[in-house]
Amino acid sequence: MRDPLASPARHETLARAGLDRAALDRALDLAVEGPDRVTWARILDRTLLAAGAALVVAGVVCFFAYNWHALPRLGKLGLAGAGVAAATLVALPLGLDRLAGKIALSAAAVLAGVLLAVFGQVYQTGADAWQLFATWAAVALPWAIAAGFPALWAIWFAVGGVAIAAFGDAEALPGADVACLLASWFGAGWLAFERLGRRFASLAGRALPRLLAAAALAAALAPALAFVADPSRDTAIGPPALTILAGFWAWYHAARRRDLLLVTAAVAALVALATAAVGHALVERLDEVGLLATGALLVAEIAAALRWLLHLHRAEAA
């Protein structure tokens, strides 16, 4: 159960605490009193380090941007390669069980993509954009496995997603097909990390499965809404695919996994699809009255959804 006394002592909270005038005045002063000397010194130390390093890096980036065209090919490649090597060499002594090491290895994986892009720019390889991103994903995979860092895995899945989208663009695939491929990609990632999170402590957090599930839902929602808006321009797979995916996730995360955030995301996708489908028909038949009816329909849908979600939330909290 939530402890009201553990909540932050903000003005809006203290004003409702039932304190008398003198105590309230003092409490309000305490609420805006800064940290003690030791804490201030620690914050100052970290802030000066982070801001100083960020500004120096920004200065270096500007310096190379100033001279970029004057740099020889090998100089450009060498710079990008040195970035990858430096980040990897920093990561190894720090250790991959520490956050600093994981962040350094993630930087190396990201810089590997920059190296590939510079290589393509310098030698004009003629490769399609999807090949660059697919190669980047393949190159970064060992680093992602070694780091076991959810943030790097999120970047890795995003790079893979961009490769799929670029492939669809290059091959002129229908939008619904590309969206289904993306939903499958992120959905497979969700399934994998739902299982891996139970086996590996470093992957036990909910952030990555949630992110992947939300990305899969978003990918499935796009073709469904596009089909509702104009059935002649897209294939009919979108609405049933979204209904099945979101319906399954709403049930699974409400009944089995107890993850209200993903229940909410699935419900939001279903509400969006239902409103778009019914609203489209209403506006086509009733014009401005249809707009008013769609607004009223949405009010009813959201009210019903909130009722269920708040019921789940209270059941979870009890």
Add this chain to the structure above:
Amino acid sequence: MTPLAPLTVREVRARLEAERLPVPPEDALAAALAGAGAGAPWYVRALAGAGGWVAAAFLAAGFALLFRLQHRATFGAAGLVACAAATASRRVARGPFAAQLALAVSLAGQALLADAVLGGPWPPTPARFLALAGIEVVLVAAFADPVHRLLSTVLAAAFGFGAAWAADSTAAFPVAAGAALLAVWTARGRAFRPPLADLRRPVGYGLALAFAAAFLWPAVEAAGGVASAQRVTADRTAAAGTAAVALGIAGTRAFARLRVPFSTGPGTIALLGGAAVVALGTEAPGVPGALALVALAVEAREPLLFALGAAAGASYLGWWYYDLSTTLLVKSGVLAASGLLLLALRWAALRRRAA
């Protein structure tokens, strides 16, 4: 727990008790606060908010089309009615959806009002912008919702900027935004006792956004080529001066907390370092401006304001990169020198602690 975390109600209660001030027992305090801040998690509120906003858009569009609202006077009247109705309904709204619906209806009303007041010959007079800013100030006080208060503060600042722009004196904007920001975030806590208690954070955050935008503006107008060189210089000088004052005040408060007098060696080093950052800020005022926001955030124990200051600094650098009035070589020197200065200050502080 983050070092920036605010005190808890329990900690404040313990301090009051230690100072022999009358405080209610813990269970009575818990009962009084049980409703405050409880309720739906953020993502459920986000769903309610998005639903409320889209529903309000459908209802407003249907209403406007059904009743054929075409004239600015009717737009203005409909806008005022919508704002008044939303303000009244927010005071009685209990659930998250009703609250978001009221917020969306109010913003739709404000859009109609803005169209009615600013429509016609362009550019509008400063008085028209100031009239809208005045309405937003009234809504800050009247509309009992933190998100609306924040948005109304931002809109009041935006209309204030519009008035300055129409009067060809945009240099006044960073000065006004900085003064208001410092007034809110450096005031004693008791200056915001009820009924002002609910205003402090939303208004403070709105002013922080306006302050950050004031530094972005010279970079945006220079990058976009939308103003003369003299105007860009005047705006940048005003922003740099405001940043210097804000950083000076925030820095002085920080050093008072650290109990480091400026007359001592480390204090003098810090003073010189700060002065150098401010001097470099004449080229890039966003750097000292962002540092001032960060220092205010630490003193106010506001992690979100800290993040806003950091994001404002990063956004500023992003825009400044495209500012053609300064070469990349100068930018490189300013940024690297500012960074090295901060690192040198940290090194000096560490040496002092080691000694």
